[in-house]
Amino acid sequence: MNALASLRVALTALRINALRSALAMLGVIIGVASVIVLVSISEGTKQAVEAQIASFGANLLIIRPGSSMFGGRRGGAGSADPMTDGDVEAIRTEIAGLAGVSGEVSAGTTLVFGGINWTSRIQGVNPDYFSARGWVIGEGRAFSGAEDVSGRRYVVVGQTIIQELFDGASPLGQSIRIGGQPFEVIGTLERKGETSWGQDQDDVVFAPLSTVRQRFGAGMRATVRDAVSTIYADIAPGESTSRVIEDIQDLLRIRREIQPGAEDDFAVGSLAEFIRARNETESQLGLLLAVGAGIVLLVGGIGIMNIMLVSVTERTREIGLRLAVGARRADVRNQFLIESIVLCVIGGLAGLVVGVGGTLIYAEVGQLDIVIDPVIVAIAIGASALVGVFFGLYPAHRASRLNPIDALRFE
Amino acid sequence: MPALIECRNLVKTYEMGDQVVHALNDVSLDIEAGEYVAIMGTSGSGKSTLMNLLGALDQPTSGQLRIAGEDVRALGPDAVSRFRNRTIGFVFQQFNLLPRTSALENAALPLIYSGLPHAERVKRSMARLEQVGLGERTDHHPAQLSGGQQQRVAIARGLVNDPKILLADEPTGALDTKTSKDIMAIFDQLNREGITVILVTHEQEVAEHARRQIVFRDGEIVEDRS
Structure with a gap:
């Protein structure tokens, strides 16, 4: 008997017991649906986190002064000597494996264009800043290194500024007054949206670092004239984050004359690492959920096996008859095996529909990111077919081992 | 030319716990092609084993x-x-038709295992159903058929592969007298058409349709008359 004929026999048998078939499938349906829902949500979360990392700067290191120490009294975060242009330059020239380094200073200020004003912060940065923080220039251009050094009054603005000051029109070449001084808009930034904690990332104005320092006195201290509040270092793709962090720590310990054995009075941190670490626990949670869903599928499989055993017992005479009229043992085994697989695959497809539907509803109601991965869908269907084989094999084997004489007499 | 069926010194023993049961004890028997044979005996005589x-x-x-x-x-x-x-x-006493399956599909069952294409299976089983007088009811399910009609479907199924031997085990055991006669008439007709028919029965009336009766007792042939 060929596979097609076996399939037809199996489908007929399942149709004859439609209600029981449907009930037997229920476990598989729930199992597959929950696998798809849980994995989709967990994938969606993962992608949202990755997007967040990318918007922050995928391989970004943040270097800040730490706590000062005077005779055992610790000054608290940021109280140590600030970072300087000299540190920026030293990191840029001496640390291998960096795609870009930028200092940052900022000052709160008011922007005015025509009769409209908007209060924001102006940030002074080096040209590397944009690529390091994952900013994409929309219109125009960023300022160059030479313009940074010469302190030109150029600004690059975010989408919120364009909306608030220019009512969405192109600001390129326009002059805006910032803290009473005219600045020319030379570039715009593409939208980043809100952070997951609701901060508007597009409410930004960037100018050359030296400009902001000179014009606004940002980051200046009596003792240190070229301070920056933060240094951002962008690790080149493929470089080891921990190696780069160690190199920077070594360099800064020398520059800041920290004695061996003494604590660092600065911090080199990676937010991406932090976010990934948090995501790690989330993906472990996702794994746990997937295991749970797998267990449901397993229970579904046991249900299938139970029904198949009942079916074999109930159809003992049918099996005896088939054997008597010429079915080989393999034909009988295949018939029940195919029944079990068909049962599970139909259950899997129904579970797919329920799962995708459930995921879409969840995404709609919860306003969450979901990713329905075709690979996961294929795995879910494949898994249900495997459940069919695994849990169908024993009942099918039992059916094929029946003695036709006893089977025909079975009451 | 050798006989269609040749049994020489057949022995069949079953072990029931530590007892050995001799179901058949040195049975030799020939049945020629075209014969109409009834194998008789009480329960436990060895006729079912044979x-x-x-x-x-x-x-x-x-x-x-x-x-x-x-x-x-x-x-x-x-x-x-x-x-x-x-x-x-x-052909069995309890018909052994597949429930909720049409007469046509029931009759065609052996052909599935012969590997015949669907169209050929339909053609052959249709012809056999017509032969047993059920050409009008090929799409009926067993539950929609009377006992006699169900046994006709079973006979059509037994014939569908053009077998050399038709083996019927108490074919009228579940039927009333009137229907039994109709069914036996079919076997008579089939044998006239040349098919070797072997009936296994304990009913004398049924056995008398056959031209040869073989009677079993305690696993041995006690009578073989034509």
Whole structure:
């Protein structure tokens, strides 16, 4: 008997017991649906986190002064000597494996264009800043290194500024007054949206670092004239984050004359690492959920096996008859095996529909990111077919081992 | 030319716990092609055991059994299935039709295992259903048919593979007298058309349709009359 004929026999048998078939499938349906829902949500979360990392700067290191120490009294975060242009330059020239380094200073200020004003912060940065923080220039251009050094009054603005000051029109070449001084808009930034904690990332104005320092006195201290509040270092793709962090720590310990054995009075941190670490626990949670869903599928499989055993017992005479009229043992085994697989695959497809539907509803109601991965869908269907084989094999084997004489007499 | 069925010194023993039951004790028997035979005996006489052997559903403990030239004992499990499929048609007391399956599909069942294409299966089973007088009811399910009609479907199924032997085990055991007569008339007709018919029965009336009666008692042939 060929596979097609076996399939037809199996489908007929399942149709004859439609209600029981449907009930037997229920476990598989729930199992597959929950696998798809849980994995989709967990994938969606993962992608949202990755997007967040990318918007922050995928391989970004943040270097800040730490706590000062005077005779055992610790000054608290940021109280140590600030970072300087000299540190920026030293990191840029001496640390291998960096795609870009930028200092940052900022000052709160008011922007005015025509009769409209908007209060924001102006940030002074080096040209590397944009690529390091994952900013994409929309219109125009960023300022160059030479313009940074010469302190030109150029600004690059975010989408919120364009909306608030220019009512969405192109600001390129326009002059805006910032803290009473005219600045020319030379570039715009593409939208980043809100952070997951609701901060508007597009409410930004960037100018050359030296400009902001000179014009606004940002980051200046009596003792240190070229301070920056933060240094951002962008690790080149493929470089080891921990190696780069160690190199920077070594360099800064020398520059800041920290004695061996003494604590660092600065911090080199990676937010991406932090976010990934948090995501790690989330993906472990996702794994746990997937295991749970797998267990449901397993229970579904046991249900299938139970029904198949009942079916074999109930159809003992049918099996005896088939054997008597010429079915080989393999034909009988295949018939029940195919029944079990068909049962599970139909259950899997129904579970797919329920799962995708459930995921879409969840995404709609919860306003969450979901990713329905075709690979996961294929795995879910494949898994249900495997459940069919695994849990169908024993009942099918039992059916094929029946003695036709006893089977025909079975009451 | 050798007989269609040749039994030589057939022995069949069963072990029931520590007891050995001799179901068949040194039975030798020939049945020629075209014969109409009734195998009779009370329950436990060995007639059912012989029927299982003649239907190649079981193997003898010792002795020789040739059916249609095949040494049944030498056949492997798959070969024996194929052999049954091509050589023997079965009719059972309880009809053994598949429930919720049409008469046509029931009659066509053996052909699935012959590997015939669907159209050919339909054609052949349709012809056999017409032969047993059920040409009008091919799409009926067993539950929609009377006992006699169900047994006709079963006979059509037994014939559908053009078997050399039609083996009927108490074919009227579940039917009333009137219907039994109709069913026996079909067997008579089939035998007239040349099919070898072997009836296994304990009813004298049924056995009398056959031209040869073989009576079993305690695993041995006590009477063989034509």
